Amino acid sequence: MKPYCIIGQNYSINNDIVKQYCTDKINYTQKIFPDGERYIRILDTDKISEKDVVLINTLYPRQNDSFIETLFLIDALRKTPVKRLITIIPYLAYSRQDKQFLPGEPISAEIIIKSIRLAGADQLIVIDIHNPESLKSFNGCAINVLVSDILVKKALEYVDNPIIIAPDKGALGRVKYAAEKHSLEYDYLIKSRDRNTGEVSMSPKELKVHNRDVVIVDDIISTGGTIALAVKQIKKQGAREVIVAATHGLMIGNALEKIKNAGVEKIILGNTLGIKHNDNIIEYVEVLDKAFKLLN
Numbered sequence: 001m002k003p004y005c006i007i008g009q010n011y012s013i014n015n016d017i018v019k020q021y022c023t024d025k026i027n028y029t030q031k032i033f034p035d036g037e038r039y040i041r042i043l044d045t046d047k048i049s050e051k052d053v054v055l056i057n058t059l060y061p062r063q064n065d066s067f068i069e070t071l072f073l074i075d076a077l078r079k080t081p082v083k084r085l086i087t088i089i090p091y092l093a094y095s096r097q098d099k100q101f102l103p104g105e106p107i108s109a110e111i112i113i114k115s116i117r118l119a120g121a122d123q124l125i126v127i128d129i130h131n132p133e134s135l136k137s138f139n140g141c142a143i144n145v146l147v148s149d150i151l152v153k154k155a156l157e158y159v160d161n162p163i164i165i166a167p168d169k170g171a172l173g174r175v176k177y178a179a180e181k182h183s184l185e186y187d188y189l190i191k192s193r194d195r196n197t198g199e200v201s202m203s204p205k206e207l208k209v210h211n212r213d214v215v216i217v218d219d220i221i222s223t224g225g226t227i228a229l230a231v232k233q234i235k236k237q238g239a240r241e242v243i244v245a246a247t248h249g250l251m252i253g254n255a256l257e258k259i260k261n262a263g264v265e266k267i268i269l270g271n272t273l274g275i276k277h278n279d280n281i282i283e284y285v286e287v288l289d290k291a292f293k294l295l296n
Contacts, residue, residue, distance in 0.1 A: 003086070003295065004048045006073065008057025010066040010274040011090065014286055021292040022054070028073065038065075040072045045080045053082045054295070055121075056288070059093035059112075060250065060273050067093065067112065071119045078120030087121040088291050090272035091248050096220070098131040110137040125291045127272050128174065128219050128247035143294060147287040148178035148217050151245035151268050154285050156182065158266050159213035159241045165189060165204060167218050167230045174247075175217045189230055202233040210238035221246045221269075224255030231262035241265045247287070248272050256282075 005022035007013050009030070018025050028042045042048075055077065057070045070087070077085050097108035109131070116124055117138050124142040129135065135142035152164060166175040166188035179186035187204040214234050221227055221244070231242050242264050249269035259267065260281060269277075270287040 001052075003052040003054045003084075005054045005056065006042070006077070008055070008066060008069055008073065010060075010062060010069070011056060011058040012274070013056060013288065014271075017286070017289055017292065021289070021295070023051075026053070028076075030069070038068060038072065040069065040076060042073070042076050042080065048077070048082050049080055050083045052084045052086070053077055054086045054088060054292075056088045056090070058090045058272060058274050060091045060248070061275055063093035066274070067115075071115060074116065074119040074121050084122050085120060086123040086125065086295065087116055088125045088288070089116075090127045090270075090288060090291075092126045092129050095130040095134060098134045109134040113137045113142070114139075125294060127270065127287060127291060130219055145287075145291045145294065146174055146177050147247055147270055147285075147290055148174040148245070149181040150285055150287055150290065151247065151270060152178040152182055152184070152215055152217065154268050154283065155215045155243045155245050155266070159215060159243055162213035162215045162241075162243070163187060163204070163207055163209060165209075165214055165216045165230070165234065167202075167216060167226050171218050174219065178217060189233070202230055203237060208237075209234050212239055213241045213243075214239045215243045215245055217245045219246065220248045220250060221255060221259075221267075222250050223252050224258040228255075228258040228262040231259060231264045235263045243268060246270070249277065249282070251277050 002023045004026050006026040030040045059066045094108035094112050124138050127145045129144050132144040164175050164179040164186040166172045169188050172188045175186050187207040189202040190205050243266045244264050245268040247270040267282045271284050
């Protein structure tokens, strides 16, 4: 039997996915008290008592509010009680603070993940978390879903036999995964600095991009500086068409303008956030169904 589904207010889900993977969609009501505190109540609890339930909510934008809402929903579902509670978080906020960079810092990613477990989630599924090692702190069944293959598949509608490029070595895993799925060459960029001028340049470690199409793949586009520099440098080295594909397109401030000005032809983004950017150069791809397929 398919699980029941409940969807947080921060996320919009395709109705076709709900029909395909969910027995029914469960509604809830919430309000904000005058002092700013939040109230949540799940409706039709008799439907889901002792049933499997999937909770889907993304943690961007309004990260803190969405996090609290998610914890409240988990606790309310656990007390219904449901039989098994799977939480799908398309974008896990605070995931980039995955270690102590300086003394006195928290490991924010661990706090978020542990809290979801302690609230009562039996299983956690995230989409392309910044560092999959963070999921060990869930202390249970936690799965990271790579979707770079889906993003590259869409990019292949615009380019021919491209090289798949990671903007740095840290992103090489998701690039390798996508490239091998589609039998494509892949590489990552290395940075160098001119000792005289101080100018920073980036170039592929091994492959040549001259007269080749390129797809740059990363997990998150935040302020866009790294991606814009990567596009500019690859174009400078003679690449033809350059597509950017990222799972989570935050696009903060003038990030989109930076990337467009660098010369990108198309930006492919996963549908993982509670917002969408309206621009002809951006195309969104549905990635949630890959997470649902893990439930079968």
